[in-house]
Amino acid sequence: MIIACGGIKGGVGKTTIATNLAIIRAASGADVLLLDADDQETSSDFTIVRNETLADKGGAGYTSVKLHGAAVRTDTLKLSSKYDDIIIDVGGRDTAGQRAALSVAHVYIVPFLPASFDVWSLEKVGTLVQEAIAFNPDLRAYCLLNRADAQGRDNEEAIEVADGIEGLTYLQALVGNRKAFRSASAQGLAVTELKPVDPKAVAEIMALYDSIFSISN
Numbered sequence: 775m776i777i778a779c780g781g782i783k784g785g786v787g788k789t790t791i792a793t794n795l796a797i798i799r800a801a802s803g804a805d806v807l808l809l810d811a812d813d814q815e816t817s818s819d820f821t822i823v824r825n826e827t828l829a830d831k832g833g834a835g836y837t838s839v840k841l842h843g844a845a846v847r848t849d850t851l852k853l854s855s856k857y858d859d860i861i862i863d864v865g866g867r868d869t870a871g872q873r874a875a876l877s878v879a880h881v882y883i884v885p886f887l888p889a890s891f892d893v894w895s896l897e898k899v900g901t902l903v904q905e906a907i908a909f910n911p912d913l914r915a916y917c918l919l920n921r922a923d924a925q926g927r928d929n930e931e932a933i934e935v936a937d938g939i940e941g942l943t944y945l946q947a948l949v950g951n952r953k954a955f956r957s958a959s960a961q962g963l964a965v966t967e968l969k970p971v972d973p974k975a976v977a978e979i980m981a982l983y984d985s986i987f988s989i990s991n
């Protein structure tokens with residue numbers, strides 16, 4: 775399956791979700807390619823740290839490559855038969871790479887935050903998805919609440935608006951704002967590998983993982 779974590783906002787958790795999904799998928803025995811399509815190369819930097827952390831345990835466990843622009847489409851298509859799953863970490867802007875990812879993905883996940891909730895950007899992404907579906911009819915596009923507040927009305931208000939965005943389906947599996955995600959990323963780990971374990975963070979990412987990998991076309 776080809777999964778892209780995208781959207782046109784930075785700092786919403788695209789790389790966090792892409793890297794966690796890649797690691798968990800690879801740990802299940804799949805041959806996974808993590809494709810870094812962001813100029814900022816955060817997921818490639820993450821993989822460098824991961825390879826250092828796990829140097830004596832066989833390294834990252836997945837393959838990582840950087841690609842930009844139209845190559846995100848052409849090379850993903852070329853590589854798709856060589857891997858069980860390809861996870862694309864897209865930059866937070868409307869770029870050729872973003873559109874290329876939309877043109878090849880089976881599943882496109884757009885994280886959004888409750889606080890600085892930006893309806894306009896989700897609407898714009900919804901429009902990009904609708905355009906992409908014309909030539910990629912298999913595309914399934916979802917938005918996902920990340921860094922959800924532990925309490926308060928912000929989550930519900932954001933979800934209500936997200937639910938009404940054309941082109942994006944609201945994915946129920948939300949991910950809370952948890953320090954464990956930052957601590958794990960800083961060490962090149964998925965939250966499932968972090969010690970001490972944060973059981974709530976693990977349960978959330980596993981629920982997200984299960985819902986994404988059970989999507990079929």
Ligand SMILES: Nc1ncnc2c1ncn2[C@@H]1O[C@H](COP(=O)(O)OP(=O)(O)O)[C@@H](O)[C@H]1O
Pocket residue numbers: 783784785786787788789790791816866920921922949950951952953955956959
């Ligand atoms: N669920 C979460 N809980 C806490 N911190 C998070 C969570 N998701 C992401 N972050 C942190 O937010 C920042 C931005 O996340 P990142 O995945 O790099 O976003 P993007 O790739 O969309 O720019 C990072 O410091 C990351 O560790």
Ligand SMILES: [Mg+2]
Pocket residue numbers: 788789790812816817863864865
């Ligand atoms: Mg990123």
